[in-house]
Amino acid sequence: MQNRRDFLRNSGMGIAAAATLPLIGQATVVSNSISAAEVADLPMGFAGFSFLRFDLDKSIAMMKRLGVTNLSVKEFHLPLNSSQETIDGIKKKLADAGINMYTIGVIYMKSKEAVDQAFEYARKCGVNMIVGVPNPELLAYTEEKVKATNIKMAIHNHGPEDKLYPSPKDVYDRIKDMDPRMGLCIDIGHTFRAGVLPEKAVVDYKDRLFDLHIKDVTAMAKDAKVIEIGRGAINFPAFVKALRKIKYSGISSIEYEKDMNDPLAGMAESVGYFRGILKG
Amino acid sequence: MQNRRDFLRNSGMGIAAAATLPLIGQATVVSNSISAAEVADLPMGFAGFSFLRFDLDKSIAMMKRLGVTNLSVKEFHLPLNSSQETIDGIKKKLADAGINMYTIGVIYMKSKEAVDQAFEYARKCGVNMIVGVPNPELLAYTEEKVKATNIKMAIHNHGPEDKLYPSPKDVYDRIKDMDPRMGLCIDIGHTFRAGVLPEKAVVDYKDRLFDLHIKDVTAMAKDAKVIEIGRGAINFPAFVKALRKIKYSGISSIEYEKDMNDPLAGMAESVGYFRGILKG
Numbered sequence: 001m002q003n004r005r006d007f008l009r010n011s012g013m014g015i016a017a018a019a020t021l022p023l024i025g026q027a028t029v030v031s032n033s034i035s036a037a038e039v040a041d042l043p044m045g046f047a048g049f050s051f052l053r054f055d056l057d058k059s060i061a062m063m064k065r066l067g068v069t070n071l072s073v074k075e076f077h078l079p080l081n082s083s084q085e086t087i088d089g090i091k092k093k094l095a096d097a098g099i100n101m102y103t104i105g106v107i108y109m110k111s112k113e114a115v116d117q118a119f120e121y122a123r124k125c126g127v128n129m130i131v132g133v134p135n136p137e138l139l140a141y142t143e144e145k146v147k148a149t150n151i152k153m154a155i156h157n158h159g160p161e162d163k164l165y166p167s168p169k170d171v172y173d174r175i176k177d178m179d180p181r182m183g184l185c186i187d188i189g190h191t192f193r194a195g196v197l198p199e200k201a202v203v204d205y206k207d208r209l210f211d212l213h214i215k216d217v218t219a220m221a222k223d224a225k226v227i228e229i230g231r232g233a234i235n236f237p238a239f240v241k242a243l244r245k246i247k248y249s250g251i252s253s254i255e256y257e258k259d260m261n262d263p264l265a266g267m268a269e270s271v272g273y274f275r276g277i278l279k280g
Numbered sequence: 281m282q283n284r285r286d287f288l289r290n291s292g293m294g295i296a297a298a299a300t301l302p303l304i305g306q307a308t309v310v311s312n313s314i315s316a317a318e319v320a321d322l323p324m325g326f327a328g329f330s331f332l333r334f335d336l337d338k339s340i341a342m343m344k345r346l347g348v349t350n351l352s353v354k355e356f357h358l359p360l361n362s363s364q365e366t367i368d369g370i371k372k373k374l375a376d377a378g379i380n381m382y383t384i385g386v387i388y389m390k391s392k393e394a395v396d397q398a399f400e401y402a403r404k405c406g407v408n409m410i411v412g413v414p415n416p417e418l419l420a421y422t423e424e425k426v427k428a429t430n431i432k433m434a435i436h437n438h439g440p441e442d443k444l445y446p447s448p449k450d451v452y453d454r455i456k457d458m459d460p461r462m463g464l465c466i467d468i469g470h471t472f473r474a475g476v477l478p479e480k481a482v483v484d485y486k487d488r489l490f491d492l493h494i495k496d497v498t499a500m501a502k503d504a505k506v507i508e509i510g511r512g513a514i515n516f517p518a519f520v521k522a523l524r525k526i527k528y529s530g531i532s533s534i535e536y537e538k539d540m541n542d543p544l545a546g547m548a549e550s551v552g553y554f555r556g557i558l559k560g
Contacts, residue, residue, distance in 0.1 A: 065545055067511065230555050231347065237560055265345060265548040272552025273559075275510050280517055280560015 042243055042278055045102060047213050047255035048074025060097045062264055066271050070251045072103045072131055080121050087124045102251055103211060105131030106156045112141055119145045131156055131185045131211055136164060136174060143178045152181040154210035159190030160222040167194040168201045172208060183208035189215040192234055193224050199235060199242040206246040213255040226257045228266045230273035240277050322523055322558055325382060327493050327535035328354025330543065340377045342544055346551050350531045352383045352411055360401050367404045382531055383491060385411030386436045392421055399425045411436055411465045411491055416444060416454060423458045432461040434490035439470030440502040447474040448481045452488060463488035469495040472514050473504050479515060479522040486526040493535040506537045508546045510553035520557050
């Protein structure tokens with residue numbers, strides 16, 4: 001996959017790519033077997049929190065309709081204390097639907113026991129990364145667990161009102177000298193509300209950027225509201241350009257938090273807009 | 281509006297535009313009073329046929345949710361034989377919702393009486409353009425009506441299976457020497473299925489291009505299926521580039537024909553993708 005992505009990126013989706021891959025938006029193509037999502041250089045996903053009001057079956061149906069295949073599974077769909085049998089059942093359900101559980105979280109960790117539980121859960125889930133918020137005093141212990149398990153920790157920032165990690169810098173400054181498997185899940189909405197440009201943050205912290213929660217917000221202000229991607233104040237062309245510049249190889253997961261009782265239209269508009277920016 | 285559009289287009293949405301207009305995707309902007317749709321250089325709309333299964337109130341609600349404000353009103357929402365009073369009521373309902381009835385149609389005309397009815401309907405509606413399909417033997421009579429009323433006729437093509445106007449060329453060749461108010465509504469999906477690239481058609485027939493029905497299809501083949509914009513085979517970056525090259529000043533109306541009983545998600549994805557292409 002990485003080779004194909006690099007090839008597409010480097011080719012600028014031009015003649016060379018079209019000659020090799022039959023469906024890169026060349027207008028004379030006559031097959032539609034590869035979806036836009038599958039050939040994108042920056043694959044999209046969903047942060048499980050987007051589906052807060054929906055059970056897993058309904059969430060899967062929504063993802064299938066949107067053609068998005070990567071999911072960061074949230075605990076309300078799969079409790080942290082689940083048995084291996086339960087986890088295997090959910091994994092099979094996702095796999096049968098063509099959905100890749102690429103990580104878990106966001107998981108909050110306020111004690112060593114919670115850290116232990118998160119890593120055990122990740123091991124049982126078979127994922128190589130946790131998106132989490134370990135309290136700062138637990139970072140050294142978290143690093144020990146990373147070393148012991150080879151499971152990465154992507155720490156999620158939460159905006160100007162957050163006591164722990166308002167912006168990506170608050171994460172980065174604490175983990176930059178730790179094991180390289182300690183890193184960031186940058187939430188670009190919270191980042192922007194904290195006064196930081198996402199297109200700058202992903203470059204500044206590229207060596208520790210493991211995951212992304214993408215969204216749009218109405219303004220660079222603490223009290224800004226979430227909104228469909230493309231309608232807000234975040235500069236997505238600049239953001240995507242920065243991701244390509246740093247050769248970001250992770251997932252860009254939409255965390256959609258508007259209209260949470262009826263989010264499908266807003267999710268679809270967001271997915272469409274991001275795909276348009278990728279292609280435009 | 282035209283001046284602002286030209287300004288945005290010419291500025292490349294750069295520093296100069298940002299200094300004058302506060303919300304052109306510049307990341308530090310702190311107001312969201314102007315929506316993405318409103319500042320687009322190529323304004324979007326909907327072809328009324330998209331809402332075949334919905335009454336006008338539900339259609340309006342869907343358009344408001346999607347932030348799209350231009351509508352080509354179809355007769356199932358406002359019958360061709362409506363009284364002026366009925367028409368005025370519908371116009372007020374649309375205006376109250378912030379929706380601009382910018383044209384009517386598609387209207388099929390197989391007799392002189394049908395042509396007369398269409399122009400009378402347009403006059404009552406207060407629109408300056410009809411999107412229609414007059415039979416070829418009625419084109420001379422249609423031209424007379426155009427001259428008499430100063431209402432433009434945008435003739436809609438319908439794809440390879442159509443006996444009258446399969447592709448834009450079949451329209452253009454018949455009207456190119458007629459009154460300049462005789463022109464085209466190019467349906468890019470039917471055009472593509474007919475083996476013609478939309479990005480070429482809009483350039484070739486730019487002097488008579490009045491309206492657009494935009495959509496995506498799975499392949500350049502007669503039996504291709506409609507699909508969410510961005511998932512199909514039409515090259516939207518090339519298409520938008522061509523529209524900017526010819527300085528297209530009309531509306532780009534989505535005609536969404538997939539999942540017609542439950543189209544909102546697909547419409548939203550299509551709107552988002554087109555906006556992303558415009559911004560990308």
